[in-house]
Amino acid sequence: MSGIIVSVKDLVVRAQFDEDSPNVDELIKVKNDQGTELLVDHLEDNGIVFCLNVRSDLTIQKGMKVDRTNKGIEIPIGEKMVGRVFNALGDPLDGLPALELDSRKDIMKIPARSENFTVSKPEILETGIKVIDFFTPFVKGRKIGIIGGAGVGKTVLTMELINNIAQSGGGLSFFAGIGERIREGHELFQTIKENGLLKNTCMFFAQMNENPVQRSLVGISATASAEYFRDQLNKDILFFADNMYRYVQARNELSTILDQTPNEGGYEPSIFSDVKVLQDRLSSNENGSITSVQTIYVPADDISDPAVQLIQHEMDSIIVLSRKVAEQGIRPAVDLNLTTSSMLTPEVVGERHYVLSVQVQALLQKYESLKGIIAIIGENELSPVDRADYAKAKKLITNFTQNMHVMTKQTGVKGDFFTREETLKSIEEIIV
Numbered sequence: 339m340s341g342i343i344v345s346v347k348d349l350v351v352r353a354q355f356d357e358d359s360p361n362v363d364e365l366i367k368v369k370n371d372q373g374t375e376l377l378v379d380h381l382e383d384n385g386i387v388f389c390l391n392v393r394s395d396l397t398i399q400k401g402m403k404v405d406r407t408n409k410g411i412e413i414p415i416g417e418k419m420v421g422r423v424f425n426a427l428g429d430p431l432d433g434l435p436a437l438e439l440d441s442r443k444d445i446m447k448i449p450a451r452s453e454n455f456t457v458s459k460p461e462i463l464e465t466g467i468k469v470i471d472f473f474t475p476f477v478k479g480r481k482i483g484i485i486g487g488a489g490v491g492k493t494v495l496t497m498e499l500i501n502n503i504a505q506s507g508g509g510l511s512f513f514a515g516i517g518e519r520i521r522e523g524h525e526l527f528q529t530i531k532e533n534g535l536l537k538n539t540c541m542f543f544a545q546m547n548e549n550p551v552q553r554s555l556v557g558i559s560a561t562a563s564a565e566y567f568r569d570q571l572n573k574d575i576l577f578f579a580d581n582m583y584r585y586v587q588a589r590n591e592l593s594t595i596l597d598q599t600p601n602e603g604g605y606e607p608s609i610f611s612d613v614k615v616l617q618d619r620l621s622s623n624e625n626g627s628i629t630s631v632q633t634i635y636v637p638a639d640d641i642s643d644p645a646v647q648l649i650q651h652e653m654d655s656i657i658v659l660s661r662k663v664a665e666q667g668i669r670p671a672v673d674l675n676l677t678t679s680s681m682l683t684p685e686v687v688g689e690r691h692y693v694l695s696v697q698v699q700a701l702l703q704k705y706e707s708l709k710g711i712i713a714i715i716g717e718n719e720l721s722p723v724d725r726a727d728y729a730k731a732k733k734l735i736t737n738f739t740q741n742m743h744v745m746t747k748q749t750g751v752k753g754d755f756f757t758r759e760e761t762l763k764s765i766e767e768i769i770v
Contacts, residue, residue, distance in 0.1 A: 486659030517584025
């Protein structure tokens with residue numbers, strides 16, 4: 339049965355169905371020249387259906403008829419997707435023809451939970467970045483969060499990880515660009531293309547210029563595509579998302595235009611379930627693994643923001659980028675005292691690495707406590723032991739600084755790559 343549009347307000351379109359109302363997350367089609375598709379967000383009494391104008395079509399008017407499609411947002415799936423760039427709806431963004439694939443997947447359909455999956459022995463993937471390989475070892479099938487405010491190097495660090503891991507591992511990579519700057523998305527695409535990595539990478543973008551509907555959907559579309567390669571083709575996936583906080587922002591914008599009452603933290607009422615469902619889909623099973631790196635923007639440099647804390651709790655490792663560290667000219671600008679990882683255990687990294695990490699963290703904490711004393715009385719007034727530890731900590735901080743391959747064009751300095759063994763040796767030379 340057909341329905342009729344009863345109101346249009348920004349991206350929210352209300353339609354009425356007297357019979358056979360559509361389901362939540364179903365697409366309904368407007369009977370106009372464009373055949374505009376609307377996404378059902380929720381249902382209310384008397385057959386009223388609240389829909390979202392996915393493509394921001396401004397030709398929709400009150401009184402137009404709408405028909406059910408009995409399907410949700412479906413993106414093409416198949417090996418031909420590798421090397422291509424898509425939007426949240428599976429349309430190509432790289433100027434190449436649309437994919438003619440018979441198989442399509444509903445992005446909202448969550449795969450059945452596996453009951454046969456057993457956790458295998460942790461497998462460490464070397465990134466070549468000292469500070470990450472030492473403090474937050476990159477373990478296959480786990481999640482790493484890169485947290486920081488604006489302009490502290492989250493995207494650059496992500497690009498370096500894509501460059502290093504994809505080149506050394508040769509695996510299949512997915513990238514979801516969620517609400518970030520168009521310039522950054524273009525630079526990332528060019529960097530991946532120039533380094534010959536596009537042939538093993540599938541990219542999804544909904545940058546700042548897109549409406550909040552597409553920005554909230556692009557991460558889900560990329561995840562759904564990654565699930566296909568994991569479950570049907572038994573691939574191990576490297577999944578990069580920049581920026582996961584923008585997903586929360588997009589959901590927040592939608593909540594506002596839908597006139598929903600925010601939760602206590604000022605965010606949309608379903609923020610916890612939305613983030614949790616998306617993160618749970620970025621997981622491993624007996625068919626393959628999804629190893630994810632997600633950047634998390636910190637609004638106003640406030641790391642205690644409830645949305646930041648929520649996403650952070652879903653991560654196995656947290657890399658905190660600090661503006662204070664960046665101002666000292668240290669790159670990557672990692673706050674070594676706030677960076678943590680549940681993977682930094684003897685069972686995962688070995689006894690040698692673990693013992694070194696404990697010693698390094700003790701030195702860095704002592705360094706922080708001594709800075710205040712030195713500001714008052716000067717370094718020469720410290721005891722010989724404190725002076726020696728302070729000097730070691732300064733050497734360690736310098737040791738974790740390195741040049742990035744993806745910044746070679748901008749800086750003219752060739753990037754560095756260090757194996758985990760080289761990293762451990764360089765630390766031993768300082769603290770032993």
